[in-house]
Amino acid sequence: MSSIEEKCKIKGVRLTDQRKLIAKIMSEAKDHPDVDELHRRVSAIDKKVSIATVYRTVKLFEEASIIDKHDFKGGKARYEKSPDEHHDHLIDVNSGEIIEFTNEEIEKLQKQVARKLGYKLVDHKLELYGTKIKD
Amino acid sequence: MSSIEEKCKIKGVRLTDQRKLIAKIMSEAKDHPDVDELHRRVSAIDKKVSIATVYRTVKLFEEASIIDKHDFKGGKARYEKSPDEHHDHLIDVNSGEIIEFTNEEIEKLQKQVARKLGYKLVDHKLELYGTKIKD
DNA sequence: ATAATTGCAAATGCTTTGCTTGTGA
DNA sequence: TCACAAGCAAAGCATTTGCAATTAT
Numbered sequence: 001m002s003s004i005e006e007k008c009k010i011k012g013v014r015l016t017d018q019r020k021l022i023a024k025i026m027s028e029a030k031d032h033p034d035v036d037e038l039h040r041r042v043s044a045i046d047k048k049v050s051i052a053t054v055y056r057t058v059k060l061f062e063e064a065s066i067i068d069k070h071d072f073k074g075g076k077a078r079y080e081k082s083p084d085e086h087h088d089h090l091i092d093v094n095s096g097e098i099i100e101f102t103n104e105e106i107e108k109l110q111k112q113v114a115r116k117l118g119y120k121l122v123d124h125k126l127e128l129y130g131t132k133i134k135d
Numbered sequence: 136m137s138s139i140e141e142k143c144k145i146k147g148v149r150l151t152d153q154r155k156l157i158a159k160i161m162s163e164a165k166d167h168p169d170v171d172e173l174h175r176r177v178s179a180i181d182k183k184v185s186i187a188t189v190y191r192t193v194k195l196f197e198e199a200s201i202i203d204k205h206d207f208k209g210g211k212a213r214y215e216k217s218p219d220e221h222h223d224h225l226i227d228v229n230s231g232e233i234i235e236f237t238n239e240e241i242e243k244l245q246k247q248v249a250r251k252l253g254y255k256l257v258d259h260k261l262e263l264y265g266t267k268i269k270d
Numbered sequence: 271a272t273a274a275t276t277g278c279a280a281a282t283g284c285t286t287t288g289c290t291t292g293t294g295a
Numbered sequence: 296t297c298a299c300a301a302g303c304a305a306a307g308c309a310t311t312t313g314c315a316a317t318t319a320t
Contacts (some may be wrong), residue, residue: 014294016300035284050302055285071206076284090252101251106244110263113238117225119265126261128245132253149319151275170309185277190310211309 002027004081007066018049022057026067026081032098034076050082072127077129090128137162142201153184155176157192161202167213167233187206207262222269225263 004023008015010036015023025041026033039054058079061067070078072091086107087100106126114121139158143150150158160176161168168176174189193214193215196202205213207226221242222235249256 001297014299016294018301052286052303053301056300059286071208073206090249090254092254093257094287099247099254101252103244103248106241106248109238109241109244110261113236114225114240114263114265115268117234117236117265118268118270119225119227119234119263120268121263121265122228123264124262125264126245127259128249128254128256129258129260130249130252130256133253133255135251135253151319153276183277187278187311188276191275191291194311 004061006068007064008061011066013060013064013066015045017046018053021049021059022048022054023061026061026079029080032070032072032078032080034078036076038079048088073129088126088128090130093129093131095132139196139201141198142199146199146201148199148201152181153188154180154192154195156184157189158196159217161214164215166207167207167215169211169213171211173214175202207266223261223263225265228264228266230267254270 002020002024004027005015005020007013008019008023009130013019021042022038025038025045030043035051035054035058038058039049039051042049042054043076057065058069062069062079065082067079067081068083070080070089072078083100085102087102088106090099090101091097092099110124110126111121137155137159139162140150142148143154143158148154156177157173160173160180164176170189170193173193174184174186177184177189186256192201193204193212197204197214200217202214203217205215205224207213207224215224218235220237222237223241225234225236226232227234245259245261255265
């Protein structure tokens with residue numbers, strides 16, 4: 001059983017064949033697929049799953065905090081399974097490749113900035129866009 | 136003449152009545168209007184300006200680095216005139232209000248993170264989402 | 271003069287939804 | 296059993312675009 005499927009059980013999300021399949025594929029994904037790509041991977045195993053179901057399922061998983069949605073530049077939403085520890089993203093503007101990173105210092109400073117402005121931080125988005133340095 | 140209109144002159148952007156009007160409204164805006172809101176403000180002065188022209192113009196201004204586009208949560212793009220000094224945004228998740236802030240420390244750390252990963256930072260996005268702390 | 275710009279409406283691309291049929295607990 | 300989910304096609308929403316008419320330089 002995939003890790004996402006387990007989370008569904010815990011959260012009382014009803015499991016259908018389609019959802020199990022999407023859960024499995026998202027659990028195993030090492031990248032950040034958009035809905036089209038996800039549907040492509042799903043279809044490779046079960047052609048009958050409609051893209052509407054993929055849309056409904058990623059939304060469901062996202063609302064249950066089982067997967068995370070990202071709106072990187074490019075128009076289409078991309079997803080990844082919710083990580084155990086938070087991380088941010090650096091996007092290679094040439095290749096589209098996404099590198100994950102964490103930086104405690106920045107996290108801390110964000111909270112400080114928010115507090116100083118009179119706010120409690122409930123969410124944040126940090127995306128770095130860069131070009132590879134040739135060595 | 137509005138500050139955006141001046142930049143257009145400098146960059147050789149052809150100035151039409153519509154563009155002058157949009158330039159003026161964006162120059163004076165103290166918030167981050169979306170295209171609909173911008174069109175509403177433009178229409179209050181000249182009803183004949185179409186929303187297609189507003190779309191074309193914000194795109195043109197953005198590509199000329201005269202205004203900045205933001206994709207905050209909510210689906211529609213929002214714009215502000217390019218500031219002299221860079222800043223980031225904190226969005227009040229309850230009211231939608233946007234507070235601008237700068238933090239040199241965070242900026243520096245971002246560059247460091249990118250470099251450490253083998254990248255040159257060409258752009259970045261930092262958005263904080265928070266709730267007001269009652270005092 | 272003439273290449274660029276506008277307005278309009280139609281087209282686009284991603285995402286959501288109504289409805290009927292199918293199905294998990 | 297039966298409330299919920301899936302499939303399909305149609306609808307929605309923000310944004311873009313083709314084309315004929317208009318305009319800035």
